[in-house]
Amino acid sequence: MTTIETPPAAAPPRKAATVTRPGDRVFANLSRGSGILLLVVMAAIAVFLTVRAVHAISKDHGNFLTTFEWTPSLNPPVFGIAVLAYGTVISSIIAMIIAVPIALGIALFITHYAPRRLGGPIAYVIDLLAAVPSIVYGLWGALFLVPHLRGLNLWLDDYLSWTLIFHKSDPNSAPRSLFTVGILLAIMILPIITNVSREVINQVPKMHQEAALALGATRWEVIRLSVLPFARSGIISASMLGLGRALGETMAVATVLSASPVLSAHILDPVGGTFSQNIVAKFGEADEFGRDALIASGLVLFVITLLVNGTARLIIARRKEYSGANA
Numbered sequence: 001m002t003t004i005e006t007p008p009a010a011a012p013p014r015k016a017a018t019v020t021r022p023g024d025r026v027f028a029n030l031s032r033g034s035g036i037l038l039l040v041v042m043a044a045i046a047v048f049l050t051v052r053a054v055h056a057i058s059k060d061h062g063n064f065l066t067t068f069e070w071t072p073s074l075n076p077p078v079f080g081i082a083v084l085a086y087g088t089v090i091s092s093i094i095a096m097i098i099a100v101p102i103a104l105g106i107a108l109f110i111t112h113y114a115p116r117r118l119g120g121p122i123a124y125v126i127d128l129l130a131a132v133p134s135i136v137y138g139l140w141g142a143l144f145l146v147p148h149l150r151g152l153n154l155w156l157d158d159y160l161s162w163t164l165i166f167h168k169s170d171p172n173s174a175p176r177s178l179f180t181v182g183i184l185l186a187i188m189i190l191p192i193i194t195n196v197s198r199e200v201i202n203q204v205p206k207m208h209q210e211a212a213l214a215l216g217a218t219r220w221e222v223i224r225l226s227v228l229p230f231a232r233s234g235i236i237s238a239s240m241l242g243l244g245r246a247l248g249e250t251m252a253v254a255t256v257l258s259a260s261p262v263l264s265a266h267i268l269d270p271v272g273g274t275f276s277q278n279i280v281a282k283f284g285e286a287d288e289f290g291r292d293a294l295i296a297s298g299l300v301l302f303v304i305t306l307l308v309n310g311t312a313r314l315i316i317a318r319r320k321e322y323s324g325a326n327a
């Protein structure tokens with residue numbers, strides 16, 4: 001009886017050893033260290049703000065969240081952020097409502113409608129506008145924008161005062177209001193949102209657009225069905241980047257707004273204030289406790305900014321199917 005010997009099983013192929021170059025290791029360690037350093041700096045800022053804020057809030061004889069006044073120099077001190085939080089949120093919302101559609105329209109015009117010899121100069125001018133200092137915008141707003149908004153304010157008061165939002169209590173008052181601040185902030189964040197949106201739209205694969213055109217889609221249908229879904233997460237990121245600047249803008253708002261501790265639903269009235277405007281206006285004359293109170297308001301702005309960025313990340317994560325990696 002003959003036995004058949006089975007050949008030994010072939011050994012599995014060895015995996016090629018990955019060779020890490022010294023430059024790659026150095027770059028990886030530097031990147032990791034930069035990320036850790038950023039977290040440490042953010043944590044240090046949060047701890048500093050929290051310690052100084054707790055010291056101020058513990059001696060506040062008003063409700064920090066609902067008090068309208070800002071008088072930390074009185075004895076006893078009374079201050080709160082109700083007016084500041086309202087003014088910051090409302091002016092930023094106005095800025096986003098105005099800036100985002102216009103910025104997206106400009107980005108689409110440059111990338112899909114304008115000829116190259118026209119789109120290039122427009123993009124260059126927008127890049128220059130993004131580099132203009134905020135104090136220049138503030139001076140322009142105070143000397144040019146405020147006087148020229150009187151007619152618009154009166155028109156809104158005449159035809160839309162029934163909404164209460166556009167009601168103007170004193171028709172003769174200067175238009176140094178949250179509405180003016182919102183328009184100025186919209187002009188300031190417009191270049192940022194436009195530039196980032198344009199770069200994202202330029203990353204849309206040409207094959208997607210050419211395939212849609214081959215199926216008989218019009219240019220607008222190509223944009224609606226191929227471009228915007230792919231670039232949606234990037235456009236949201238650009239909008240949140242602009243919102244971050246609108247929330248923390250200081251000098252331009254302080255130059256334009258006539259701040260007062262009054263909370264009003266009429267955005268055309270020269271009342272209200274913002275966190276950044278209040279800090280820059282009160283910091284020079286504040287004593288040590290007053291600076292702690294201003295730091296407490298800065299902590300609230302810090303938290304609001306973190307919440308906005310976190311919300312943006314959640315929105316982008318939910319729509320990751322539109323990102324470039326999965327397109």
